[in-house]
Amino acid sequence: MIGFMGILLSMFAMGMMQLVLATALPYIVNEIGGDSLYSWVFSSYMLSSIITIPIFSKLADIFGKKKFYLLGLCIFAFATIYGGFAPNMYQLVISRVLQGLGAGIITPVYLAMISDMFEESKRGKMIGLFGFVQLLSNILSPSIGTFITGQLGWHWIFFVTAIMILLAMALVSVGIKVLETSSQIRLSEIDIKGGLLFGSFCVALVGFSDMLSKHRKFDIESSLLLIGVVILILLFVSNEKRHKNPVIKLEFFKNKIIRRAIFSAIISGAIMYGLITILPLCGIAFMKQGALINESRILFFFMLGITVGMLIGGRELVKLNSMKMTRILWIILCFSSSLILYFLNRGNLMVLNTLNIIIGICTGAIMAMFLTNSQNAVNSEDRTVLSGLIQLSRYLGASIGVIILTSMAPEVKLINNTTQFLWVFVLLSLLCIAGLVNESI
Known part of the structure; x- marks a missing residue:
């Protein structure tokens, strides 16, 4: 159980790092500069994870899951400490690349470790705890980011995360025995x-x-x-x-359900991580217009919606006609993102927060449902590989979405009003329309 707590702590720390950094990054840019690299703080993490996830998931099966989990934690901890001391944006991006490498090793291993640690009757309950930890991270992280930045300085975002990762390493080292490898795949076959x-x-x-x-x-x-x-x-x-043993089975793309799920993952990844990056910047604009809100609060409403959406998408909506329901969710997304264009121009904060919750609920529910739909469309032996492909697709969409959306936003020092983000939300609306078209063809 000690080792399991270590895994929970490490996943909470990694999840929190993403959202806390999103709320703190405008302050970091004001202090160390590097506005042109704003989007790469997020995209570089995603890209390095994309490279390592498919390779290290196989290597861990051959050489041992615990070894690679600890290796991933070690790399992530080093990168996080390095990021805390980063004197400029270039070195901050380097630290994020290294964090992504560590996360890419950790991500495909932790669920497999739990399957090895617990008998079948307990696995569902234990894996469910990870969902709770992720949801808790979604809700708490924006406020934690603002508090740490305001009270201790942005460097402590990295240091606090590193402390949690190092503690998790100790718990995993002590609490988990060496897990036997069961894979028959040889290194030459990877x-x-x-x-x-x-x-x-x-x-x-x-x-x-x-x-x-x-x-x-x-x-x-x-x-x-x-x-x-x-x-x-x-x-x-x-x-x-x-x-x-290909990294990606091309046969998946012949199945309409899976093909839709992959493209939905790309589009929803762009929407989710694009908004995580953009909303704190919108918070600055609202503050300059006299609104009583900050970066963490405006992001909180969206992450609250994501959390609710993932819960109902995974438990309730999947009981209904999931194909029809997914299409309805995309229609609501299109409508809500279009309304934002109107109310953003008027600077109506209350309506904008409400729309952010609705967009979050729809996005979270879609992400939960397309994963379930696609897994139901394949045999059990392909579900792990397909889950990895969905994750890679979401990361790819996130990397591209963050790059494009932030390029349309003003520099941090030049933010004055919310109308400067009009074209950002025009693109958001187009992404939602693309999601609806993908679900309809």
Whole structure:
């Protein structure tokens, strides 16, 4: 049980880090500069996780889950301490890359460790506790971020997280015995080339999005990068067709339900993490217009909605006609995001917070439902691989969404009013429409 508490603590710390940093980043930028790298503080974490998740999930099966879990925690702790001492935005981004590498090792291992630690009758209850920890992190993190930043300074966001991670390492080391490896896969059979090609494709795609959003035109550099993106995806597809144990099973894309779920994961990832990044900046605009709100409060309403949505999406809505219900949720998302355009221009904070809750509920419910729908569409032996693909898709969407949405927002020092975010929410509405179209075809 001591080891299980260590796993819970580490996952809470990692989840909290994302949201706490979102509320503190405007203050960090004002202190150390680097406004041009604002989006990369989030996207770099996602991208490095994308690269490591598919490879290390296989390596952990071969060489031992506990070893790799502790390795991931060690890398995450080092990166977090390094981030706390970062003197500029470039080094902060480097720390986030390293954090993402650690998270990419940890993420695919922890559920498998729980399956090894507990008998089948107790697994569901124990895994359910992780959902509770995630929901608790969603609700508390924005307020924690504002408190730590205001009372101790932003550096302590990293130091407090590092303390929790180090404590978790100690609990896991002492409380979990060495877990026997049961996988028959050999090292030579792991699709390392496919993982690297997929990671390179994601980095190139996000780099193309960043270049296009900054230059606001299609020039020679962006054209060359787009050619690189196409070449990488062709090489990746060719490799996956030939490999015995591919990182991504291309057969998944032949199934309409799974194909919808993958594209929904990309779009909802862009919406969720894009808003997590943008809403604290909107909070600054509202404060400058005299509203009694801060970065954490405006983000809190959205995360409250996400939390409620995940709960009802996973337990209640899935009992209904899930395909029809998912379409209805996308329609509500389209309507709500369109209303934001009107009320943002009027600076109506109360209505905006209400709409953020509704958007959060719909997004959270969709994320819970498309995972359930897709898992029901495959055999049991493919569900773990499919879950990993859904997670990778969400991270990819988040990386691109954060890059594009933040490029449309004003620099932190130039924020004066909420109308400066009008085009951000226009793009948000277009993403919601794309989600509805994907669910309808």
